Amino acid sequence: KNEVEQSPQNLTAQEGEFITINCSYSVGISALHWLQQHPGGGIVSLFMLSSGKKKHGRLIATINIQEKHSSLHITASHPRDSAVYICAVRSKGGSQGNLIFGKGTKLSVKP
Amino acid sequence: DGGITQSPKYLFRKEGQNVTLSCEQNLNHDAMYWYRQDPGQGLRLIYYSQIVNDFQKGDIAEGYSVSREKKESFPLTVTSAQKNPTAFYLCASSLGTGQRYGYTFGSGTRLTVV
Numbered sequence: 001k002n003e004v005e006q007s008p009q010n011l012t013a014q015e016g017e018f019i020t021i022n023c024s025y026s027v028g029i030s031a032l033h034w035l036q037q038h039p040g041g042g043i044v045s046l047f048m049l050s051s052g053k054k055k056h057g058r059l060i061a062t063i064n065i066q067e068k069h070s071s072l073h074i075t076a077s078h079p080r081d082s083a084v085y086i087c088a089v090r091s092k093g094g095s096q097g098n099l100i101f102g103k104g105t106k107l108s109v110k111p
Numbered sequence: 112d113g114g115i116t117q118s119p120k121y122l123f124r125k126e127g128q129n130v131t132l133s134c135e136q137n138l139n140h141d142a143m144y145w146y147r148q149d150p151g152q153g154l155r156l157i158y159y160s161q162i163v164n165d166f167q168k169g170d171i172a173e174g175y176s177v178s179r180e181k182k183e184s185f186p187l188t189v190t191s192a193q194k195n196p197t198a199f200y201l202c203a204s205s206l207g208t209g210q211r212y213g214y215t216f217g218s219g220t221r222l223t224v225v
Contacts, residue, residue, distance in 0.1 A: 004153065033214065041199055042218035086153070098169065099214070101153030 003027050006087050006102040013109050019074040021105045023087030030090050034061050034072050037084040077109045113138045115217035117202050122222045132187045132220045134202035142208045143185035148199040161208050196224045
């Protein structure tokens with residue numbers, strides 16, 4: 001079993017829809033990252049959080065440490081949001097600098 | 112603007128040849144990392160460096176080598192000993208390796224070995 005599981009693997013939405021991507025992990029963590037990978041391959045860091053909730057524009061990330069679960073929400077989705085969204089955790093017992101990555105959720109937003 | 116530059120974007124090499132991937136950052140970050148991405152899999156750590164002239168093996172270091180002679184540069188050499196070198200390679204950096212630091216990623220190099 002992977003230490004970081006994301007769901008769904010693939011997601012197709014209509015423009016304007018509210019989107020939720022889930023991330024569950026099985027290890028104790030010190031931080032969780034949400035990343036966005038564009039079709040060309042480059043990765044942008046969206047959020048780093050260790051508790052509660054963060055918001056940036058139309059993106060909201062939440063984390064529940066007790067349940068070992070995080071969600072990424074996109075409000076009023078737009079075709080430019082189409083990308084792969086990756087969850088990664090910094091485990092408490094891991095070697096320095098090592099993130100454990102999920103396999104990603106491929107989001108496609110149709111106009 | 113500060114950021115990470117990876118070059119080239121696409122690289123083709125013949126089997127048995129060594130190849131070096133470039134990663135340069137102007138963010139004044141101490142720590143730098145190399146990850147490998149294969150289809151349907153999460154990123155995996157190859158090597159990381161916390162400071163100049165120091166680097167550590169990651170989970171899949173076999174067949175790879177790195178150097179960190181300058182703070183700005185962390186080149187990765189894919190040697191002929193790497194069994195399956197065809198993959199997407201991503202470089203990243205962070206201010207430090209502590210848990211409070213976020214990461215900045217490059218745009219990646221897609222290596223194809225024929």
